[in-house]
Amino acid sequence: MHITMIGSGYVGLVSGACFADFGHDVVCVDKDERKIAALLEGRMPIFEPGLDELVARNVAAGRLRFTTDLKEGVKDADAVFIAVGTPSRRGDGHADLSYVYAAAEEIAHAITGFTVIVDKSTVPVGTGDEVERIIREANPQAEFAVVSNPEFLREGAAIDDFKRPDRIVIGGDDPRGLEVMRQVYRPLYLNKSPLIEMSRRGAELTKYAGNAFLATKITFINEIADLCEKVGADVQDVARGIGLDNRIGSKFLHAGPGYGGSCFPKDTLALLKTSQDYDAPQRIVEAVVAVNDNRKRAMGRKVIAAMGGDVRGKTVALLGLTFKPNTDDMRDSPAIAIAQTLEDAGATVRAYDPEGMEQAKPLLPKLVYCTGAYDAAEGADALVIATEWDAFRALDLDRIKALLTQPLIVDLRNVYPRDMIEGAGFTYHGVGR
Numbered sequence: 001m002h003i004t005m006i007g008s009g010y011v012g013l014v015s016g017a018c019f020a021d022f023g024h025d026v027v028c029v030d031k032d033e034r035k036i037a038a039l040l041e042g043r044m045p046i047f048e049p050g051l052d053e054l055v056a057r058n059v060a061a062g063r064l065r066f067t068t069d070l071k072e073g074v075k076d077a078d079a080v081f082i083a084v085g086t087p088s089r090r091g092d093g094h095a096d097l098s099y100v101y102a103a104a105e106e107i108a109h110a111i112t113g114f115t116v117i118v119d120k121s122t123v124p125v126g127t128g129d130e131v132e133r134i135i136r137e138a139n140p141q142a143e144f145a146v147v148s149n150p151e152f153l154r155e156g157a158a159i160d161d162f163k164r165p166d167r168i169v170i171g172g173d174d175p176r177g178l179e180v181m182r183q184v185y186r187p188l189y190l191n192k193s194p195l196i197e198m199s200r201r202g203a204e205l206t207k208y209a210g211n212a213f214l215a216t217k218i219t220f221i222n223e224i225a226d227l228c229e230k231v232g233a234d235v236q237d238v239a240r241g242i243g244l245d246n247r248i249g250s251k252f253l254h255a256g257p258g259y260g261g262s263c264f265p266k267d268t269l270a271l272l273k274t275s276q277d278y279d280a281p282q283r284i285v286e287a288v289v290a291v292n293d294n295r296k297r298a299m300g301r302k303v304i305a306a307m308g309g310d311v312r313g314k315t316v317a318l319l320g321l322t323f324k325p326n327t328d329d330m331r332d333s334p335a336i337a338i339a340q341t342l343e344d345a346g347a348t349v350r351a352y353d354p355e356g357m358e359q360a361k362p363l364l365p366k367l368v369y370c371t372g373a374y375d376a377a378e379g380a381d382a383l384v385i386a387t388e389w390d391a392f393r394a395l396d397l398d399r400i401k402a403l404l405t406q407p408l409i410v411d412l413r414n415v416y417p418r419d420m421i422e423g424a425g426f427t428y429h430g431v432g433r
């Protein structure tokens with residue numbers, strides 16, 4: 001199969017490299033010349049474990065190419081994936097589809113022979129219809145089918161998620177289009193990953209419903225955590241107690257400072273916009289968005305309360321800035337609101353993150369960026385863990401205690417058992433315990 005990825009960002013690059021690894025012939029296209037030049041030199045534009053080796057292996061095998069020339073990339077393709085960004089539109093929260101539509105128009109002029117156009121970007125219900133209309137208008141002779149194939153990759157585990165998916169969702173009604181998609185994914189469903197076919201609109205909505213449900217699950221346990229603190233229970237016990245019920249499931253029940261990242265915040269908002277357009281209110285998701293927004297600053301206030309209620313002139317060591325570990329992604333990270341709340345209250349924040357500091361600097365220019373966890377702790381009045389990087393799981397507690405002005409740890413990811421920290425002579429605050 002000849003596969004073309006339009007957009008060599010997170011999704012396009014990971015998917016393209018994985019398809020190549022399965023033996024397909026893949027071209028990744030991007031308008032950004034610097035990005036393509038870097039990729040041609042073997043430098044990855046994003047941090048994703050294992051990606052550089054995967055790319056290098058498949059480039060060396062001649063199965064993976066990079067270009068800025070969309071026409072050349074598309075002309076022989078069996079399937080052209082649209083994997084460009086769909087950021088939240090400033091002002092109204094709708095997904096901004098201008099990149100998707102611009103790509104569709106360009107693809108229309110470049111296809112030769114029957115080609116499947118695959119919406120891989122997360123796009124609102126009905127976008128596939130619009131892409132089809134754009135291509136038909138731009139090139140009435142074109143032979144093509146438009147299918148929806150949402151991705152469910154988690155940052156930091158994207159390659160594994162791609163190669164061992166829980167399911168593959170394909171939406172479309174053109175039999176030729178569906179047959180090409182079965183060939184594209186054959187290596188995976190031979191691997192026993194279920195491939196589910198449905199309507200195009202069904203596939204588009206599946207992506208949003210899935211992410212909104214996961215965001216709901218996290219937000220639910222976060223509110224239960226708040227109740228645990230009041231009634232004197234441990235949310236980790238409660239999460240385990242409910243999660244072992246197969247109908248509930250144990251994943252996504254880790255209480256913390258609220259969800260962030262490039263998907264959940266944006267996709268929940270976009271789902272709400274769609275629900276308004278179609279007059280089918282999603283009240284549960286509305287509540288989830290509002291609760292999660294409030295939670296991020298509330299976590300900053302939690303730190304302030306743990307420090308006695310007044311942090312003017314005090315210093316906080318903040319460990320972890322990215323929205324989760326194993327990524328350099330700062331988008332909608334709870335650490336942003338936490339740091340800002342502390343700064344607004346008059347504290348100095350000494351921060352360290354293993355991968356996210358360059359991305360954090362423009363967002364949080366007043367932080368003191370440190371070279372490591374111990375450097376951040378030096379002279380601070382409290383240590384706060386905001387992201388559960390493995391590097392923070394085995395801190396030398398005696399050394400931390402000697403560096404802090406007082407032994408206080410606020411563990412917003414419940415990384416440590418309370419008795420371990422208290423046993424080392426600290427005051428400990430977790431989430432929901």
Ligand code: UDX
Pocket residue numbers: 151152153154155156211214218251252253254255256257258259260261262263264323324
């Ligand atoms: C998510 C979806 O998991 C993925 O299927 C989709 O394609 C894109 O969005 P990602 O944004 O990479 O992936 O991160 P994920 O690991 O799902 O975590 C999202 C946020 O939820 C993070 O801020 C994380 O810290 C938080 N989270 C997750 C919790 O607070 N508790 C949990 O139990 C799980």
